[in-house]
Amino acid sequence: MHRGRVVFGAMDEVIFGRPAAEAVVAQMDRLGTSRAFLMVSGSLNRQTGEIEKIRKALGSRYVATFDAMPPHTPREAVVAAAEQARAANADLIVTVGGGSITDGAKAVQLCLANNVRAVEDIDKIKANKGVAPPMNAPKVRQVSVPTTIAGGEFSAIAGVTNQRTKVKEMLRHELAMPRAAILDPAVTVHTPEWLWLSTGIRAVDHCVEGLCSREAHPYADAQALKGLSMLAQALPRVKADAGDLDARMECQIGTWLSMGPLSAGVPMGASHGIGYVLGAVYDVPHGFTSCVMLPSVMRWNRSENAERQALVSAAMGQPGKDAADVLDNFIRGLGMPRSLQDVRIGPEHFDRIAEQAMGTPWIPRNPRKIVSPAQVREILLLAA
Structure with a gap:
């Protein structure tokens, strides 16, 4: 119930x-x-x-x-x-x-x-x-x-x-x-392409972590699924034609829907938790943190929530495929960074990142329980 x-x-x-x-x-x-x-x-x-x-x-x-x-x-x-x-x-x-x-x-x-x-x-x-x-x-x-x-x-x-x-x-x-x-x-045509597309992956991250949460519920799911499907279709259209205002509007409405879970009380997970630290401590742009972390977080969580992850692949138009792979290919296709190395963060920083991530509001609510910095390190290694 x-x-x-x-x-x-x-x-x-x-x-x-x-x-x-x-x-x-x-x-x-x-x-x-x-x-x-x-x-x-x-x-x-x-x-x-x-x-x-x-x-x-x-x-x-x-x-x-x-x-x-x-x-x-x-x-x-x-x-x-x-x-x-x-x-x-x-x-x-x-x-x-x-x-x-x-x-x-x-x-x-x-x-x-x-x-x-x-x-x-x-x-x-x-x-x-x-x-x-x-x-x-x-x-x-x-x-x-x-x-x-x-x-x-x-x-x-x-x-x-x-x-x-x-x-x-x-x-x-x-x-x-x-x-x-x-x-x-019309106001968004001046936004640099990397910023539009990477913040778009941030919105994708809201949908995905919302859908995959242990605390997901139908009201939030409805918004996250529709938002994810709109973003998956519209982001590549903006990349193909920066002047496509219809595609930009679809991205904006998809983003509005992506915030459904968070505003309806569904917590985010490790992608957001680690992202907080990458942004504040290492100045990695907000959207890039999602590009780099989300597929690895999905891989690490998969043993715990494969059936929720299947909803993600289906909403992105690839039913039956592994959600981490679908996200990885999608983010790559937009030309966004895909590893911590791509945003110039080497393994020598992993201990500090893992330690600080434990203090964020989202790590304790990740779908697969994270009880120590060692587990955050495992996710960072997948994203290295």
């Missing part, structure tokens, strides 16, 4: 296929806000007209732009953005960019509500073992226009990197989730 709990996130709407500028203005009308603070990709702001279109559409409702968020969302940049939003007296944050920017804005909302003004003040609001301390709910919320497809805009969790300890820390609050996500494929 199934047991579980599905919590519906605090997002009100997802708008897809409408121009971003028009959709952002409509959201401000809906929310009754009048001072929009933009947190955006630096390259989009400086090298394209996309952000200017949004500023023009907002007119007098635009107050300021922050465009200096580095990858992995370092604490320093979060505090700087919060100071700027505070000074501008913003009543809505609009993000246009990838996951680091979306997560950055989630963190800024919590900083504004909890008077976080210095880097060390983030200690007061960070989660400990996945549990958030008591804090004030954010009053200034966000609307998100994602330009990559890792899916972070559909979660209430922000990963913020502590530069001093080189650890990606978790901030969580149910109202950290954006009020709305705006999926406009």
Whole structure:
């Protein structure tokens, strides 16, 4: 008998296929806000007209732009953005960019509500073992226009990197989730190919680890299966033709579905757990961590969940094949890195990675029990 709990996130709407500028203005009308603070990709702001279109559409409702968020969302940049939003007296944050920017804005909302003004003040609001301390709910919320497809805009969790300890820390609050996500494929044509495709594998990873979890349930499965099938078909189409907006939209909707399991309370597994460490400690881009780890995690888990893994192969259009092989070939076909060596991580680092991965929220919930760093090492060796 199934047991579980599905919590519906605090997002009100997802708008897809409408121009971003028009959709952002409509959201401000809906929310009754009048001072929009933009947190955006630096390259989009400086090298394209996309952000200017949004500023023009907002007119007098635009107050300021922050465009200096580095990858992995370092604490320093979060505090700087919060100071700027505070000074501008913003009543809505609009993000246009990838996951680091979306997560950055989630963190800024919590900083504004909890008077976080210095880097060390983030200690007061960070989660400990996945549990958030008591804090004030954010009053200034966000609307998100994602330009990559890792899916972070559909979660209430922000990963913020502590530069001093080189650890990606978790901030969580149910109202950290954006009020709305705006999926406009036209804004994503500027996203570098490697970033689009690798974050697409991150979304695949959400579907796959969701389907393969011991805590999977039918509501989450329905979303993960459809999302996986859409991503498996659409990612190669974008690689073949970067201007295919229909394929980009399919990727975006597949990504939205990929977040179904995680937002419905299904935990991720070792691919996400090890990925946290590779990102925070070794600066491996988010999507690449999934490209490198997911097939090996599947191989290692197979003795425990072969019947769930069969769902993955079928959703990817290859019923009856080994899921790890299907994923390996798919990731290779997109030209993405496939080993730790490809992202310049040698075996001399495996002990440290294994040790730190044990402290992430996902390793303890991997489908095949991981009780010691030695088992994480086994997975790393498969991925070497």
